[in-house]
Amino acid sequence: MGTVAEATARRYETVIGLEVHVELATRSKMFCACSTAFGAPPNSQVCPVCLGLPGALPVPNHQALAYALRAALALECAVDPDCRWDRKNYHYPDLPKGYQITQYARPIARNGQLCFVSGGEERAVRIRRLHAEEDTGKSTHEGVAAAFTGVDLNRAGVPLIEIVSEPDIRSPEEARLYLQALRTLLLYTGVSDVKMEEGSLRCDANISLRPAGAMEYGALVEVKNMNSFRSVQRALEYEEQRQAAALDAGERIVRETRHWDEKRGITFSSRSKEEAHDYRYFPEPDLGPCALSPAFIEEQRRLLPELPGARQARYRALGLSDYDTGVLVADPALAAFYDRMLEAGAAPREGAALLTVELLGRLNALGASVVGSGCLVRPEQLAALQKLVAAGTISGKIAKGVLDDMVASGKDPAAIVAERGLQQISDAGAVEQAVRAAIAAHPQSVADYRAGKKQALGFLVGQVMKETKGKANPALVNDVLRQELDAGGGV
Numbered sequence: 015m016g017t018v019a020e021a022t023a024r025r026y027e028t029v030i031g032l033e034v035h036v037e038l039a040t041r042s043k044m045f046c047a048c049s050t051a052f053g054a055p056p057n058s059q060v061c062p063v064c065l066g067l068p069g070a071l072p073v074p075n076h077q078a079l080a081y082a083l084r085a086a087l088a089l090e091c092a093v094d095p096d097c098r099w100d101r102k103n104y105h106y107p108d109l110p111k112g113y114q115i116t117q118y119a120r121p122i123a124r125n126g127q128l129c130f131v132s133g134g135e136e137r138a139v140r141i142r143r144l145h146a147e148e149d150t151g152k153s154t155h156e157g158v159a160a161a162f163t164g165v166d167l168n169r170a171g172v173p174l175i176e177i178v179s180e181p182d183i184r185s186p187e188e189a190r191l192y193l194q195a196l197r198t199l200l201l202y203t204g205v206s207d208v209k210m211e212e213g214s215l216r217c218d219a220n221i222s223l224r225p226a227g228a229m230e231y232g233a234l235v236e237v238k239n240m241n242s243f244r245s246v247q248r249a250l251e252y253e254e255q256r257q258a259a260a261l262d263a264g265e266r267i268v269r270e271t272r273h274w275d276e277k278r279g280i281t282f283s284s285r286s287k288e289e290a291h292d293y294r295y296f297p298e299p300d301l302g303p304c305a306l307s308p309a310f311i312e313e314q315r316r317l318l319p320e321l322p323g324a325r326q327a328r329y330r331a332l333g334l335s336d337y338d339t340g341v342l343v344a345d346p347a348l349a350a351f352y353d354r355m356l357e358a359g360a361a362p363r364e365g366a367a368l369l370t371v372e373l374l375g376r377l378n379a380l381g382a383s384v385v386g387s388g389c390l391v392r393p394e395q396l397a398a399l400q401k402l403v404a405a406g407t408i409s410g411k412i413a414k415g416v417l418d419d420m421v422a423s424g425k426d427p428a429a430i431v432a433e434r435g436l437q438q439i440s441d442a443g444a445v446e447q448a449v450r451a452a453i454a455a456h457p458q459s460v461a462d463y464r465a466g467k468k469q470a471l472g473f474l475v476g477q478v479m480k481e482t483k484g485k486a487n488p489a490l491v492n493d494v495l496r497q498e499l500d501a502g503g504g505v
């Protein structure tokens with residue numbers, strides 16, 4: 015093996031930490047009653063508080079704090095019930111107040127961890143801190159004359175949490191896996207819709223290289239503007255190679271912020287508001303300590319559902335394959351569908367395969383998913399289909415046709431089987447009749463079989479199945495056919 019990445023890995027160790035901003039799914043903003051709905055006309059969701067007009071006073075959104083807590087508890091963080099608000103001061107057109115309310119010295123939570131699988135190994139990345147804050151507005155060029163930039167303040171004041179990892183991530187691929195695991199975890203908690211394409215999940219990365227075996231960290235480069243899981247990995251791969259080449263050439267890495275250019279596939283140095291300015295953080299004078307009560311914290315803990323790690327362990331214990339476990343755990347709606355199948359009595363492994371391969375395959379082809387109006391099949395019906403196969407009422411092959419019908423009509427599988435007369439023929443008499451007919455019709459195959467050409471048996475089985483329109487029980491057909499042939503019956 016000799017890829018560039020592997021050669022780099024031998025000379026240098028890559029050190030990555032991620033800062034992830036997540037918009038919380040509250041209906042109103044962090045410190046005022048304005049709506050947070052996405053896609054409204056510019057500047058239609060603003061008020062004196064989020065515009066920072068003189069005399070307006072912020073009031074913390076209780077639901078946003080509840081969501082921040084829930085995310086912190088899911089990440090196994092220690093909560094600070096007495097957390098504080100601070101002002102981060104800087105000037106930018108999308109920041110009407112001239113400062114952002116955030117948490118600096120006393121974040122709502124610290125010292126958590128996120129576990130995920132990377133390269134077949136269980137990894138735990140430590141979470142340094144999780145804090146609550148308000149979002150900024152957005153600059154826009156849509157509907158604005160060419161020489162101007164518009165400012166839309168609908169997003170100003172939307173509640174965010176920022177989740178900062180320790181520099182525990184060791185490769186660009188691992189950074190993507192961490193981010194995907196974080197997204198799945200947050201999806202389970204229900205605190206955000208975590209859509210990277212709509213900006214409700216945003217990721218900045220810190221990356222440095224150090225000589226393999228060194229303890230000291232190298233100079234840190236911050237990479238911004240990555241808008242998909244794939245671009246996070248690509249941007250960091252680019253940056254890893256760029257820094258390795260510079261170090262090989264004896265250059266010094268400059269501590270800086272760089273932007274990812276998706277089209278050109280490169281990062282470029284950028285001067286921006288984020289560059290090492292003194293933000294003059296100071297305590298927010300309009301807000302006191304949060305004073306989160308133990309009862310409030312415990313309530314949020316109780317509201318956490320079964321989380322991905324626990325669910326994964328439960329599915330593995332049921333004997334599910336890694337593939338099925340992965341597909342189900344990655345989507346809480348799909349996992350909930352599967353759990354209802356189990357409650358309805360489906361066999362774990364067979365039920366999982368029916369869902370992840372057969373039903374999902376059909377839904378994907380239709381551009382539908384198990385949630386919403388696109389899917390007419392209920393979990394109980396899919397469980398019933400699996401039970402029809404297990405009971406020998408229909409074969410696995412017939413079941414696929416029944417499922418096609420279920421997806422199209424939403425009918426119960428038993429009704430479809432009855433309507434179309436699909437019951438498997440497991441009656442020995444009926445099978446014997448079909449077998450004898452096949453033997454009589456194909457004397458050459460019978461002679462071949464008796465002459466030692468065992469593949470002739472497969473042909474005869476096929477003839478019986480054809481004759482019974484696929485409804486004969488295949489195992490029974492095999493048995494009866496062998497008996498008849500070996501007994502010397504027929505021709």
Ligand SMILES: [Zn+2]
Binds near residue numbers: 046171
């Ligand atoms: Zn407002």
